[in-house]
Amino acid sequence: MKDIQITRRRFVQASSAAAALALMGTGGCGMKGSDRAVKIVVVGGGAAGLGMSARLVRLLKNAQITLIDPAERQFYQPGFTLIGSGVYRNPNKVWRRQADCIPEGVKWVKQAVTELDPAKNTVTVAGGAVYPYDFLVLTPGIQCNWEAIEGLSYKTLGEGNVHSIYDFEGAQKTWKAVQAFVEKGGRGVFADTYTKHKCGGAPKKICLLTEHLSRKRGMRDSLKFDFFTASKQLYDVPLFTPRLEQIYKERSVSINTRMRIKGVDTAAKKVHFIRTETIKREVPDPQTLGAVKAVDEVVTTPVVEEYDFLHLAPPQSAPDFVRQAGLGWTEGSLAAEAWVMVDKGTLVHKKFANIVSLGDVAGIPTSKTSAAVRKQIPVAVRNLIALIEGREPEAIYDGYAACPIVTDYGHVLMAEFDYDKKPKISFPLSLLDMSRERRIAWFLKVYVLKPLYFYGMIPGYW
Known part of the structure; x- marks a missing residue:
């Protein structure tokens, strides 16, 4: 040593x-x-x-x-x-x-x-x-737009065990909450946001660090970790993406893509997402009589997830x-x-x-x-x-x-x-x-x- x-x-x-x-x-x-x-x-x-x-x-x-x-x-x-x-x-x-x-x-x-x-x-x-x-x-x-998430505001950050490191005071609250979560057990939900945001890796970092802390303290078996991203993939830089995805898999942290956070029910400890998918749909082709053509159609589905600990990134502008x-x-x-x-x-x-x-x-x-x-x-x-x-x-x-x-x-x-x-x-x-x-x-x-x-x-x- x-x-x-x-x-x-x-x-x-x-x-x-x-x-x-x-x-x-x-x-x-x-x-x-x-x-x-x-x-x-x-x-x-x-x-x-x-x-x-x-x-x-x-x-x-x-x-x-x-x-x-x-x-x-x-x-x-x-x-x-x-x-x-x-x-x-x-x-x-x-x-x-x-x-x-x-x-x-x-x-x-x-x-x-x-x-x-x-x-x-x-x-x-x-x-x-x-x-x-x-x-x-x-x-x-x-500018962090906390109120763009339904049920959340800057003043209520921390209530319902909702936390964010995108703020100095919030980061301090996060550390206290992370320790309590690891000690007690339960499900941790970690989410990024649908806008461009500073340090896009930050939500991923706090997720992996919390998971590793649970291993260091011998509590991993009593916790579940799920990561939700509004993007179509976990990371978009080809050299680094494969290893990052492999780390999440090795550590049993699920990756849920195209999931845009919509709101939080802090009393019930439920987080509301909108899942966005693009599908192909056939429609009549106005250029050719009797013909059809494939067009992209965006389909959204509401999804509700329960949590014991929630970390999120606010929408930003x-x-x-x-x-x-x-x-x-x-x-x-x-x-x-x-x-x-x-x-x-x-x-x-x-x-x-x-x-x-x-x-x-x-x-x-x-x-x-x-x-x-x-x-x-x-x-x-x-x-x-x-x-x-x-x-x-x-x-x-x-x-x-x-x-x-x-x-x-x-x-x-x-x-x-x-x-x-x-x-x-x-x-x-x-x-x-x-x-x-x-x-x-x-x-x-x-x-x-x-x-x-x-x-x-x-x-x-x-």
Whole structure:
């Protein structure tokens, strides 16, 4: 055991050293800035907004940069899964004071945005103050729509043993409930949601971690685990899907696809789903007399499932002010939740060329993860500077995203991929077969990524 501890310590030290080296020479070094006097408003102070602000303030010598965000605290949200599973026993380790995260030289307006007017180039905040801009960085993140699930609201989260790690307080309640569920036994139902949502792997992670906890505590035989997804398959990245499905099978966790959560009866402990299926149906062909043709027909069936413990992901969308400003997609799969209509390569708005948008709110066909944001930031910075200088944006984001799917207490299936769902494995992990869960990826997830977030990513160095 002592040898293992030494190995762990050396791993963390080596990873930290490698990370420190990676920080050098980044954050705008080698990137040409601009001396033009412009007003830039950054809406949203999460990973994308802070990372953009930090780099821009170093590169734009005469710019006035205003960041608008009402938050008191900056959360490392990937840590919520680790709080909900008991890996992080001190939840206060996943946040910092927002005031300590605002880059020097950036004006912080601690208010919520109430209105965007892209035609007038203005942002209005609660209280009525109006902030004009020459260029807008739109990074407000995601809005969790808890009330879109019948019988549920943010305030009632936890009642009827309904829990979610998509919230700081909710993650803490989840850990308490997970322990009680494992001790008592029963049926655990774990569900994702029908909208695009941040960290699509999170519902899968908490399911597998809870299952593994039951084994560690010798209670597995008294519990049943069922996973419900609104998608047509458990995961959609070919390199990693087979192993993930195999893990679920090995651990006797059922996979139920095309199941969209509709509502919860917390008193009766019943969750209501809508099963969606597409079938072929023959109809008369208007082009040919007496002929028929096959058409797709969507059939929905209500399904009710009983549970003892329920974990769910809330439906998610762009904030209301984004939709109201007409900045979201108006057609296609990204329109319903009003994700911002940007070019998926340049991250520049397709209608308003003085707006760049990135992070969870961006309407692009990739996963909404902090790893994706990290790769989007330098692209958005380069292209914004090009726009300021009157040039065409040329930097291209390839859709890189990463999802560390925690499969048990000690292993992670590190999924890295691009827009085409092709693997984009980072060095030195590329030296290994990453189609399987790895212990080294667990150490990255648990020990390395959080400090890199606070000391590398949001200050604009990584």
